[in-house]
Amino acid sequence: MKQFISVNDVPDLPLLLKTALDLKAEPFADKHLGENKMLGLIFFNPSLRTRLSTQKAAVNLGMQVMVMNAGQDGWALETEDGVLMNGNKAEHIKEAAAVMGRYCDILGVRSFPELLDKERDYSEHVIKQFIKYSGVPIISLESGTLHPLQSFADLITITESGIKKPKVVLTWAPHIRALPQAVPNSFVQWMGVADVDFTITNPKGYELESSFTKNVKIEYDQEKALENANFIYVKNWSAYNDYGKILTDGKEWMLTEEKLKNAAKSKIMHCLPVRRGLELSDEILDGPRSLVLDQAENRVFAAQAVLKSILSIL
Amino acid sequence: MKQFISVNDVPDLPLLLKTALDLKAEPFADKHLGENKMLGLIFFNPSLRTRLSTQKAAVNLGMQVMVMNAGQDGWALETEDGVLMNGNKAEHIKEAAAVMGRYCDILGVRSFPELLDKERDYSEHVIKQFIKYSGVPIISLESGTLHPLQSFADLITITESGIKKPKVVLTWAPHIRALPQAVPNSFVQWMGVADVDFTITNPKGYELESSFTKNVKIEYDQEKALENANFIYVKNWSAYNDYGKILTDGKEWMLTEEKLKNAAKSKIMHCLPVRRGLELSDEILDGPRSLVLDQAENRVFAAQAVLKSILSIL
Amino acid sequence: MKQFISVNDVPDLPLLLKTALDLKAEPFADKHLGENKMLGLIFFNPSLRTRLSTQKAAVNLGMQVMVMNAGQDGWALETEDGVLMNGNKAEHIKEAAAVMGRYCDILGVRSFPELLDKERDYSEHVIKQFIKYSGVPIISLESGTLHPLQSFADLITITESGIKKPKVVLTWAPHIRALPQAVPNSFVQWMGVADVDFTITNPKGYELESSFTKNVKIEYDQEKALENANFIYVKNWSAYNDYGKILTDGKEWMLTEEKLKNAAKSKIMHCLPVRRGLELSDEILDGPRSLVLDQAENRVFAAQAVLKSILSIL
Numbered sequence: 001m002k003q004f005i006s007v008n009d010v011p012d013l014p015l016l017l018k019t020a021l022d023l024k025a026e027p028f029a030d031k032h033l034g035e036n037k038m039l040g041l042i043f044f045n046p047s048l049r050t051r052l053s054t055q056k057a058a059v060n061l062g063m064q065v066m067v068m069n070a071g072q073d074g075w076a077l078e079t080e081d082g083v084l085m086n087g088n089k090a091e092h093i094k095e096a097a098a099v100m101g102r103y104c105d106i107l108g109v110r111s112f113p114e115l116l117d118k119e120r121d122y123s124e125h126v127i128k129q130f131i132k133y134s135g136v137p138i139i140s141l142e143s144g145t146l147h148p149l150q151s152f153a154d155l156i157t158i159t160e161s162g163i164k165k166p167k168v169v170l171t172w173a174p175h176i177r178a179l180p181q182a183v184p185n186s187f188v189q190w191m192g193v194a195d196v197d198f199t200i201t202n203p204k205g206y207e208l209e210s211s212f213t214k215n216v217k218i219e220y221d222q223e224k225a226l227e228n229a230n231f232i233y234v235k236n237w238s239a240y241n242d243y244g245k246i247l248t249d250g251k252e253w254m255l256t257e258e259k260l261k262n263a264a265k266s267k268i269m270h271c272l273p274v275r276r277g278l279e280l281s282d283e284i285l286d287g288p289r290s291l292v293l294d295q296a297e298n299r300v301f302a303a304q305a306v307l308k309s310i311l312s313i314l
Numbered sequence: 315m316k317q318f319i320s321v322n323d324v325p326d327l328p329l330l331l332k333t334a335l336d337l338k339a340e341p342f343a344d345k346h347l348g349e350n351k352m353l354g355l356i357f358f359n360p361s362l363r364t365r366l367s368t369q370k371a372a373v374n375l376g377m378q379v380m381v382m383n384a385g386q387d388g389w390a391l392e393t394e395d396g397v398l399m400n401g402n403k404a405e406h407i408k409e410a411a412a413v414m415g416r417y418c419d420i421l422g423v424r425s426f427p428e429l430l431d432k433e434r435d436y437s438e439h440v441i442k443q444f445i446k447y448s449g450v451p452i453i454s455l456e457s458g459t460l461h462p463l464q465s466f467a468d469l470i471t472i473t474e475s476g477i478k479k480p481k482v483v484l485t486w487a488p489h490i491r492a493l494p495q496a497v498p499n500s501f502v503q504w505m506g507v508a509d510v511d512f513t514i515t516n517p518k519g520y521e522l523e524s525s526f527t528k529n530v531k532i533e534y535d536q537e538k539a540l541e542n543a544n545f546i547y548v549k550n551w552s553a554y555n556d557y558g559k560i561l562t563d564g565k566e567w568m569l570t571e572e573k574l575k576n577a578a579k580s581k582i583m584h585c586l587p588v589r590r591g592l593e594l595s596d597e598i599l600d601g602p603r604s605l606v607l608d609q610a611e612n613r614v615f616a617a618q619a620v621l622k623s624i625l626s627i628l
Numbered sequence: 629m630k631q632f633i634s635v636n637d638v639p640d641l642p643l644l645l646k647t648a649l650d651l652k653a654e655p656f657a658d659k660h661l662g663e664n665k666m667l668g669l670i671f672f673n674p675s676l677r678t679r680l681s682t683q684k685a686a687v688n689l690g691m692q693v694m695v696m697n698a699g700q701d702g703w704a705l706e707t708e709d710g711v712l713m714n715g716n717k718a719e720h721i722k723e724a725a726a727v728m729g730r731y732c733d734i735l736g737v738r739s740f741p742e743l744l745d746k747e748r749d750y751s752e753h754v755i756k757q758f759i760k761y762s763g764v765p766i767i768s769l770e771s772g773t774l775h776p777l778q779s780f781a782d783l784i785t786i787t788e789s790g791i792k793k794p795k796v797v798l799t800w801a802p803h804i805r806a807l808p809q810a811v812p813n814s815f816v817q818w819m820g821v822a823d824v825d826f827t828i829t830n831p832k833g834y835e836l837e838s839s840f841t842k843n844v845k846i847e848y849d850q851e852k853a854l855e856n857a858n859f860i861y862v863k864n865w866s867a868y869n870d871y872g873k874i875l876t877d878g879k880e881w882m883l884t885e886e887k888l889k890n891a892a893k894s895k896i897m898h899c900l901p902v903r904r905g906l907e908l909s910d911e912i913l914d915g916p917r918s919l920v921l922d923q924a925e926n927r928v929f930a931a932q933a934v935l936k937s938i939l940s941i942l
Contacts, residue, residue: 028350036656038684048388048410052380052417056352059378064687066680069387073697074676075901084905086804091901094913095920096676099900102925103680176400272413273389273405277398285408292409297416342664362702362724366694366731370666373692383701490714586727587703587719591712599722606723611730 001309004139005127006146007189020156020298020305027060027304033311034063040104041067041141044077044111044126049272049296050141050149054108057303061311066104070096079126093129101134106310110141113180115244121145121180122209137310139303145209147182149306150271151190153298157269157291158196158231160298165195166230171222172202173279174250175236181208183271184237188212201225205247209240222253227262231291233269234280256281260289267291315623318453319441320460321503334470334612334619341374341618347625348377354418355455356382358391358425358440363586363610364455364463368422371617375625380418384410393440407443415448420624424455427494429558435459435494436523451624453617459523461496463620464585465504467612471583471605472510472545474612479509480544485536486516487593488564489550495522497585498551502526515539519561523554536567541576545605547583548594570595574603581605629937632767633755634774635817648784648926648933655688655932661939662691668732669769670696672705672739672754677900677924678769678777682736685931689939694732698724707754721757729762734938738769741808743872749773750837765938767931773837775810777934778899779818781926785897785919786824786859788926793823794858799850800830801907802878803864809836811899812865816840829853833875837868850881855890859919861897862908884909888917895919 001016003009010016023029039058043051051067058065068074077096078089085092100107109130113121121144131138140148158166168191170184184200185208191198192215199217200208207213219225226232234255239245260266268280268289276282284290315330317323324330337343353372357365365381372379382388389404399406414421423444427435435458445452454462472480482505484498498514499522505512506529513531514522521527533539540546548569553559568591574580582603588594598604629644631637638644651657667686671679679695686693696702705724706717713720728735737758741749749772759766768776786794796819798812812828813836819826820843827845828836835841847853854860862883867873882905888894896917902908912918 036688038687040680043387046388048382048405049413051387052354052382052414055380056417059352060350066683068676068680072386072700073671073679074674078904082905082910085903086906090903091676092904094904095900095902095924098921099677099924100680102921103684103928272409274409275399275404276392276406276408277396278400282396293412293416296409296413300417357701360702362696362719363727365701366668366696366728369694370731373666374664386700586723588723589713589718590706590720590722591710592714596710607726607730610723610727614731 001306002313003131003137004148004306004310005143006148007151007193013193016305016309017156017159019308020301023304023308024301030308031060031062033308034058034061037063037105037311037314038103039063039065039106039108039307040100041065041108042070042100042110043068043141044070047110047141049299050110053299054141054303056300057307060304061307063307079129093126094133097130097133098135101136104136105314106137106139106307107134108139108141111143113144115178115180115238118243139306142182144180145182146186146189148186149299149302150183151186152302153295154187154233154269155190155194156298156302157295158194161267163230165197167197167228168231168233169225169229170200170233170235171225171255172206172250172253173234173236173255174253175275175279178238178244178246179236181237181240183235184208185212187233188216192216199225203248203250203253205242206237206239207241223259226259226266229263229266231269232263232266235271236279254279254281255284257283269295272296315620316627317445317451318462318620318624319457320462321465321507327507330619330623331470331473333622334615337618337622338615344622345374345376347622348372348375351377351419351625351628352417353377353379353420353422353621354382354414355379355422356384356414356424357455358384361424361455363613364424367613368455368617370614371621374618375621377621393443407440408447411444411447412449415450418450419628420451420453420621421448422453422455425457427458429492429494429552432557453620456496458494459496460500460503462500463613463616464497465500466616466620467609468501468547468583469504469508470612470616471609472508475581477544479511481511481542482545482547483539483543484514484547484549485539485569486520486564486567487548487550487569488567489589489593492552492558492560493550495551495554498522498549499526501547502530506530513539517562517564517567519556520551520553521555537573540573540580543577543580545583546577546580549585550593568593568595569598571597583609586610629934630941631759631765632776632934632938633771634776635779635821641821644933644937645784645787647936648929651932651936652929658936659688659690661936662686662689665691665733665939665942666731667691667693667734667736667935668696668728669693669736670698670728670738671769672698675738675769677927678738681927682769682931684928685935688932689935691935707757721754722761725758725761726763729764732764733942734765734767734935735762736767736769739771741772743806743808743866746871767934770810772808773810774814774817776814777927777930778811779814780930780934781923782815782861782897783818783822784926784930785923786822789895791858793825795825795856796859796861797853797857798828798861798863799853799883800834800878800881801862801864801883802881803903803907806866806872806874807864809865809868812836812863813840815861816844820844827853831876831878831881833870834865834867835869851887854887854894857891857894859897860891860894863899864907882907882909883912885911897923900924
């Protein structure tokens, strides 16, 4: 694999999935592969799971890791082309990406969207400049529109259940802040290539970008959507069409045990961080339905499989 | 050892002390023990000695280390149970602790008290939630009420002197900020199980929590307390009874050479950071009495002995 | 080598240069040298290249690295002697340096000048206190007046060209902020001991401190200075005489292709970060003349040669 920006970069998904499960069984079996290889991680935004799980994955493979918080450890970076740099940004992403590419064999980049300008965010200009200028394979640690390491970990988690063609429902949840569409977009993409029966449910107005959802069932009645679900993925996102807006407080969309009366065996998923009492009830998060910690744990093996695959072509 | 939150977690203190001294003599002798083991360090507050000495200790044992500054690298964490999370805290400590426990074999946690609510601080709710939810052994890197790695390093330093049953005096010192009671509480605890003649001296009103001091001599006359001391531990703390308050500027309590006329051979200890000219005079810190750098150095071997002991049960 | 603060610390520059080029050819050949050795890096200011290249260099040699952002990860440090520490600085550099020296075998320190007080900045009080109190070899990661790792990397880059006695021109460039003289001072020092034909060109008033420039050609006519140059080093600095001031916007000093009509084969150098459109045109930075990424890459081997030399005397 040459890069990992979306599911489309994966040449053989069943193989990658098998690699992840094998690594989970024997995390240190490939420790020689990363010898003398350096992974650089650059964060334009906060991170707990991604930061730690990707480090752990690299270390499991015998790699070294260097972590940078952009604009905090280093310089504020200019990302626009052709500008006169006379503001408060001291370095252009062209140089920063190229320099990091000279120091690292693989780079991971986290850069959230600003949610102000749809075209700009969906152009993925930050991660694309890293791809263009760094000269090394790039791994998305969540970009403006996608979070493939999360979705891969989610798929690992679903696969581990052993249920054949499970019913998977992605349900919108309320939140007090406008959040990116990266996690839901990405989850939809990965469910599209997995052997699952997939449905999205969200309040009207919260439709995701149509290229992601063109072959996907959308059911606006949450209760109906949840019926007999095996996996319910709970996640907030801000509106795509009325870009970056919160259209409703949507409190009636918070998932509770009461809503699961027709989905008795359903497992509940969330990418974390989760707002307790707002997105998901304490009873669900603290109960036996919750897979959120397994998802978080699988982030290690998702990242490790991706790194292993990229290391094999270096 | 299953965790290291206070001296009460140590099953065999003489053995742990011997381990530390052996490791100081041969720091790399046990480098195989930490192979494929990950230490996670999470800091809710600043740290120099603890941050670096604990990393060094882990590396000496062949462990890997990941360091997080909570709320800076990651998300602001909610620590209250059962709240509706609609404020500025994006993640609950329940998830954060549990996730870190999936990535790390041992976790170290630093969390200072807020000094606003005695019951809350003394309930140790932050470190207790890490113990409850992380699923892995927890090491205190200074909690609301205790700083056991510091006290253990202090005991190593006193032990290295070879003096039998030394007289040890903990003396309050002035400061411009309200500081936690963690270092003095903890030092009192450790002196309570060491073979020393121990006295506390402080201005009236600065009595520590009584369960710590119940069998300890308290002498309000500093000069009298210092007489013939072998070791004088200088430290500021804010009031416990009038919780978190600075009751007096207490300038007359600053330790100077002049005050040591009846303690000619006494060595001076401080956990650092120290305010020169406020807590301790330059002449003492820069003179031959000072053990502050030996204490700091012994932080490595305190942490290394603790990690070694915990690794042995993993 | 006992420390690396300036070119004057290098006992045998041709040997150090050869070491760097050998390490560039075989970066991992000396991986055993750093076993059980700890490098500590302390940053009082932002850093991208220095932070990452020095870590990479240490790892290439098998060392371990700990990184501290002073005042962010740890405590704000007092650097004045003999003060009553009753302000917002919690720890004195005397203790911080000495403690870090107990944890690390070698320390790297970055500390920019404040550009308010010439005597203070040029006294190099921060790095000198690390030298005085840490007890271990100190490497400058850019100090108040010098940036020797950068200059060494620059010399490696010039040497790689194979041109005998090349003409090297240091040209002042405009900037919107007052920048230190460290990079130009240091470059002048290193060019002074290299086999090059060296000229400085800058607007009147921007003369560097005279002890650096006493045997150096200064040509105030930029066009004339650039004629037939093999290497043109572009860099802004604030005034030394009218200390720390920006005397002119100097827009006419920005280097463009048009200015290189009499220096057709010249290569362009810059230490980065560079302000595009202000210090250097996009056409030059993105064109074949630019060596800026090679300079950045050579930072690894400059640091690695320095570390190797220091490791050999530990």
